[in-house]
Amino acid sequence: MTPAEAGPTSNVSLLLQTRKLTRILPAVVPVTLVQDVDISIGNSEFVAITGPSGSGKSSLLYLLGLLDKPTSGGVLIEESSTSDLSSGEMASMRLAKIGFVFQFHFLLPEFTALENIMIPMQKLGRLSARDQLEHATGLLVDLGLQDFLHRRPAQLSGGQRQRVAVARALANSPDLILADEPTGSLDSAATEQVFGSLQSIVETQKTTVVAVTHDMDLASRMQRRIHLVDGKIDYDRVQ
Numbered sequence: 001m002t003p004a005e006a007g008p009t010s011n012v013s014l015l016l017q018t019r020k021l022t023r024i025l026p027a028v029v030p031v032t033l034v035q036d037v038d039i040s041i042g043n044s045e046f047v048a049i050t051g052p053s054g055s056g057k058s059s060l061l062y063l064l065g066l067l068d069k070p071t072s073g074g075v076l077i078e079e080s081s082t083s084d085l086s087s088g089e090m091a092s093m094r095l096a097k098i099g100f101v102f103q104f105h106f107l108l109p110e111f112t113a114l115e116n117i118m119i120p121m122q123k124l125g126r127l128s129a130r131d132q133l134e135h136a137t138g139l140l141v142d143l144g145l146q147d148f149l150h151r152r153p154a155q156l157s158g159g160q161r162q163r164v165a166v167a168r169a170l171a172n173s174p175d176l177i178l179a180d181e182p183t184g185s186l187d188s189a190a191t192e193q194v195f196g197s198l199q200s201i202v203e204t205q206k207t208t209v210v211a212v213t214h215d216m217d218l219a220s221r222m223q224r225r226i227h228l229v230d231g232k233i234d235y236d237r238v239q
């Protein structure tokens with residue numbers, strides 16, 4: 001087995017794999033976003049995706065999160081191919097198995113922190129209303145936001161909002177969190193808080209976090225780094 005097939009942490013069970021993942025935008029001159037990417041990611045990994053601007057980091061993350069479809073190759077989740085899933089099946093898989101954190105929080109402004117976190121739980125419909133409230137409260141307490149449960153996004157700082165977004169990503173207890181520049185719009189103190197939250201999720205909940213970042217200091221503090229150049233893997237190493 002080659003390192004690309006096995007991944008640097010092949011001793012753990014496989015949560016997310018790609019096989020020759022390629023995304024080309026059709027145009028007069030086609031644009032290659034991601035090309036022949038083979039990765040294997042297990043449970044409880046903390047992975048940075050780095051690379052120069054335009055190297056395909058966000059495009060790769062969107063493919064991993066089933067938010068975009070590859071031109072060729074594929075994504076496997078828990079060793080099952082996602083290639084033949086319908087849009088509805090992909091949406092269900094995203095809701096149940098993957099949490100997303102973006103550079104901007106995308107919290108709904110008219111709802112409180114608690115309510116924002118309960119929305120994905122309501123959509124999934126696994127928990128009773130009472131359990132949703134208890135779980136959402138627990139997530140916010142774990143992220144140090146116990147004093148802000150009933151605040152709306154406009155009444156929170158940037159770092160607090162982003163931690164609510166992290167709590168929302170955890171709402172349905174996913175095995176995988178995909179984050180696109182989660183600290184990209186935060187100052188250094190808030191960056192530390194959000195990074196610390198992501199780190200603690202990996203350590204305590206065994207959730208895997210895959211985060212695109214331009215921040216080389218943060219990337220160096222994550223367990224593994226996948227570096228892209230021109231849509232291809234330049235290197236993939238445990239650090």
Ligand SMILES: Nc1ncnc2c1ncn2[C@@H]1O[C@H](COP(=O)(O)OP(=O)(O)OP(=O)(O)O)[C@@H](O)[C@H]1O
Binds near residue numbers: 052056059
């Ligand atoms: N819809 C699109 N139409 C044309 N080109 C696109 C489109 N989406 C992405 N691209 C191009 O594809 C390449 C990869 O984009 P992507 O956003 O994945 O890179 P990135 O590494 O995340 O960049 P950044 O670090 O600047 O956010 C870039 O050259 C980008 O300009």
